[in-house]
Amino acid sequence: MSKSVHYTLGQISDYELKQLRVFKTVVECGGFSASETQLNIGRSTISLHISNLESRLNLTLCRRGRSGFALTDEGTIIYQMTQKLLDSLEDFRNTVNNLNSSLTGRLRLLLSDGISLDPRCQFSEIIDHYCSQAPEVKLLTDMAPMAEIERKILNDDADIGFIPYHRELEGLNYLQLYHDRCYLYCAANHPLAKHPATITDEDIQQAAATHAGLKPHQQVNEQLLDLNLAATAYFYDIRLSLILSGHYIGFLPERYAQHLVQNGQLVALKPEQRFYNLGVAAISRKTAQPHKPRELFWQLLQQQKYCE
Structure with missing residues (x-):
């Protein structure tokens, strides 16, 4: 795709944001076909979104064909900037949420091996209470090894984690649940x-x-x-x-x-x-930044009666 020396990107609309989200998902899934299920749209529609985005940015973002999906150098940079842009938008939304009484946005939970199904964790009960009080918050949950959970909480890539309690890291809050x-x-x-x-x-x-x-x-x-x-x-x-x-x-x-x-x-x-x-604990990041979805979940954890 040829590039104009004097090309300048104008205002970014909701449509471009949607295209960027599609592009981000395609990259993280490793290709068009692999992202169909997550995006819930067909491959031809995904291809159209990416082509339109490339035209809008005047850049070739990826190579696709028999050899597989691969980002160009420009595509790698746009992917990294897209991550920052969407994270900034989410931070903005969380800040606005904290200025309003109703809760929206997302809450990212990570759990270590088998904790969610342990009745002592009372995870289902906490989710029940949380959804009743914050029905508009989108829950994003996943399972990961303990060290990865610690890292993601510290890097603000997740909000609350459940891990085997084996050490205390600076920068994390700990809430002992059971042993x-x-x-x-x-x-x-x-x-x-x-x-x-x-x-x-x-x-x-x-x-x-x-x-x-x-x-x-x-x-x-x-x-x-x-x-x-x-x-x-x-x-x-x-x-x-x-x-x-x-x-x-x-x-x-x-x-x-x-x-x-x-x-x-x-x-x-x-x-x-x-x-x-071996104890089991909930962890969150120590931060002065308000985050009502996380604060409510942590409060519900503190209110639960756990057996030591």
């Missing part, structure tokens, strides 16, 4: 399961172990220090699969493993000695 006791388990077909009452620390130390792959707090570190850490698996489901293979031992929350112990698939190893407590 898990984690025990060391092996599968019923693991050699250590044959005589669990007579196994020694040396037996445990020689067995291959799987762990979360994160820097743990002191109590967890003391339990992992003498293990043969041979595999990493952050998510509990993956860690459990490794343990059930019969080749690894590993720590799991008692509540998570309980039914597998009862049906004979898992065996706890030296439970009087091999355990640690």
Whole structure:
């Protein structure tokens, strides 16, 4: 596409903002076809939006064809600027919301492995209360590893996170919710399961172990220090699969493993000695910037009665 030396972009309308949102989604989905479901429009319509945007900007934003979808250098810059523009618009809307009594905008929630379905988290009840009080707020929820949740909250890419409580980072607020006791388990077909009452620390130390792959707090570190850490698996489901293979031992929350112990698939190893407590906490970013959707959700969390 030829570029005019004297081309100047004029006012940006709602239509261009819509095109930029389509462009951003296409980039993040990795192509036109992959973005159809998320945008809920057909590929030909998406292509038309991108072509019109390119004409409006007088730039070629991407290459599409048999070789696949790829951004041009200009497209990469426009994508980065689009992110900043849309984030600024969202910040503006949040600020206006804080000057009005009604709540609109969005609330971005990130949850670590299995927390949303744990009845002790009371996540469904909190969402019920929240939607009743802020029905116009759009909820954006997703699951991510703990370290990624911390990073996104700190970078203001998410509003509230739910994570295993293992450390306190500067710049974050913490609200303790409940605690898990984690025990060391092996599968019923693991050699250590044959005589669990007579196994020694040396037996445990020689067995291959799987762990979360994160820097743990002191109590967890003391339990992992003498293990043969041979595999990493952050998510509990993956860690459990490794343990059930019969080749690894590993720590799991008692509540998570309980039914597998009862049906004979898992065996706890030296439970009087091999355990640690792991808290679950909600986190938010320390900031002076008002954000009513986040503040209401945090307030509801504080009002919930959690069992320590």
